[in-house]
Amino acid sequence: MIQVSNLSFSYTKKPFISDMTFSVSKGEIFGFLGPSGAGKSTLQKILIGMLTTYQGSVKVNGIECKERTKSFYEEIGVDFEFSTMYEKLTARENLEFFRSLYQKKGRPINTLLEMVGLEQDADKRVSEYSKGMKSRLNFIKALLHDPVLLCLDEPTSGLDPTNSRMMKNLILAERAKGKTILLTTHNMQDAAELCDRVAFIVGGKICALDSPHNLIMSRGAATVTYTWLDNGEHSISCPLNQISSDEQLRKLIAENRLQSIHSSEPTLNDIFMDITGRTLL
Amino acid sequence: MRLRGLFLWDIRFQAKYGFYFLYAVLTVIYTIIILAVPENWREKTATVLIFSDPAAMGLFFMGAIILLEKSQHTPCAFAVSPVRPAEYIISKVGSLATVSFVVAAALALAADVTNLCIVLLGTVISSTIFTLLAIIIATNIISLNQFILWVVPVEILCFVPAILHLFQITPGWLRHYPLNVCMEMLAGFTPSIAGIFLVMVLIVFLFFLSKHCVVKMWNGMGGVKL
Numbered sequence A: 001m002i003q004v005s006n007l008s009f010s011y012t013k014k015p016f017i018s019d020m021t022f023s024v025s026k027g028e029i030f031g032f033l034g035p036s037g038a039g040k041s042t043l044q045k046i047l048i049g050m051l052t053t054y055q056g057s058v059k060v061n062g063i064e065c066k067e068r069t070k071s072f073y074e075e076i077g078v079d080f081e082f083s084t085m086y087e088k089l090t091a092r093e094n095l096e097f098f099r100s101l102y103q104k105k106g107r108p109i110n111t112l113l114e115m116v117g118l119e120q121d122a123d124k125r126v127s128e129y130s131k132g133m134k135s136r137l138n139f140i141k142a143l144l145h146d147p148v149l150l151c152l153d154e155p156t157s158g159l160d161p162t163n164s165r166m167m168k169n170l171i172l173a174e175r176a177k178g179k180t181i182l183l184t185t186h187n188m189q190d191a192a193e194l195c196d197r198v199a200f201i202v203g204g205k206i207c208a209l210d211s212p213h214n215l216i217m218s219r220g221a222a223t224v225t226y227t228w229l230d231n232g233e234h235s236i237s238c239p240l241n242q243i244s245s246d247e248q249l250r251k252l253i254a255e256n257r258l259q260s261i262h263s264s265e266p267t268l269n270d271i272f273m274d275i276t277g278r279t280l281l
Numbered sequence B: 001m002r003l004r005g006l007f008l009w010d011i012r013f014q015a016k017y018g019f020y021f022l023y024a025v026l027t028v029i030y031t032i033i034i035l036a037v038p039e040n041w042r043e044k045t046a047t048v049l050i051f052s053d054p055a056a057m058g059l060f061f062m063g064a065i066i067l068l069e070k071s072q073h074t075p076c077a078f079a080v081s082p083v084r085p086a087e088y089i090i091s092k093v094g095s096l097a098t099v100s101f102v103v104a105a106a107l108a109l110a111a112d113v114t115n116l117c118i119v120l121l122g123t124v125i126s127s128t129i130f131t132l133l134a135i136i137i138a139t140n141i142i143s144l145n146q147f148i149l150w151v152v153p154v155e156i157l158c159f160v161p162a163i164l165h166l167f168q169i170t171p172g173w174l175r176h177y178p179l180n181v182c183m184e185m186l187a188g189f190t191p192s193i194a195g196i197f198l199v200m201v202l203i204v205f206l207f208f209l210s211k212h213c214v215v216k217m218w219n220g221m222g223g224v225k226l
């Protein structure tokens, strides 16, 4: 679906995105993670053909982004990190307007509104919408013309837990339909749950690219942390797969002196800290 | 197909924002003014009124419309849609030219002008020029204040020679100045070939420049404060 090779780009003379190579296959959810200002949105803008002054090759849906024509967008749905609706029109009018821009017939508006629980508010003006309602509306706007590639910039930000859950289910449902999805997020839990693969971007470079599972495993085993009282509180951590050889722990268990014991599995969050911490040093 | 859709939606937006109501009221007021002046002054009054409002309304209204769109980030939505910049511009120019046409027709009929066809053709041409100018200005700026700052000099350059021309105060080298040619048409005179040619050159130039500016705005993604 997407092949990027030796991509370089900069807004200024100073090199920014340099020599990136990766590919995304059809039906995959691909996440871009990284600190603020790392170039995630910039990379997305290149992939959707909004920045065309790059070096190297970027092929999306078989088309070199530099040479795209406007019909390229018949098959791409973009959900920006901000609302792009006419505030004075109702949600339904906005959706009708944006659907009229595509050649394809697209999906029925009512079904889309029901999907995100906005059917009751469909005839309200967008200016009366809350932040979360706006992000749900902008999400279905990206689905209107039933594109094969979805580009979502922070789709769960500003949503309450219920709506965030619903949004994630909708994203997974799109993948089940065979859509390819590019996703940026600062929420590592969402990324771990949704993405088939993630790329960590720091300072315009890809520092790690793998499935969340592999990245987490590569960091090493889970640890166990336990505390006990002995002239004040003491606390020790040891790897989960070596606890049988921890004499101290065995002794504490035998004497029933443990105050607390926790196991902690590494998460994508730890990977994020490791990677960004390492490169920020 | 898409162009027709865009055009109809532009009309709908303008209606929603109370634009047609405003122009209905203005048309009534202008008509009263025309009917109030002595009969031998009516045609000139109508010419000045048509030039300064229905013909030039694009300069302000298109600026306002585009700034409003920018403040709502809709240019980003256009950037990632199949809409071509030319379609966007033609639809915007066409929708305002339609209003200009209707209002100018009402005023021209009230004044009982001698050459209705030329007057209306002149209106559509002037409206096109002013709307294109507004698109070029509004796509390049980020606030209402900045817009006003840019519109004033453009207005002086467009209005002063044309108004003087109507009263036959024109230096020879401004004989075929496109806005003067527009004014001639609004006054009911058939323009010269050279004049019409220069007007067409200007429109083509402004169209391509506005296309360039629209692409820059769509892909620029910048927000705007009003």
Ligand SMILES: Nc1ncnc2c1ncn2[C@@H]1O[C@H](COP(=O)(O)OP(=O)(O)OP(=O)(O)O)[C@@H](O)[C@H]1O
Binding pocket: A011, A034, A035, A036, A037, A038, A039, A040, A041, A042, A043, B220
């Ligand atoms: N239009 C622009 N012109 C010049 N520089 C820009 C432009 N847009 C972004 N930048 C710069 O490029 C860098 C990367 O920005 P980008 O928006 O890609 O970051 P990001 O990874 O998406 O960050 P965030 O997580 O905060 O959304 C920043 O330093 C930013 O200042």
Ligand SMILES: [Mg+2]
Binding pocket: A040, A041, A042, A081, A184
């Ligand atoms: Mg971003």
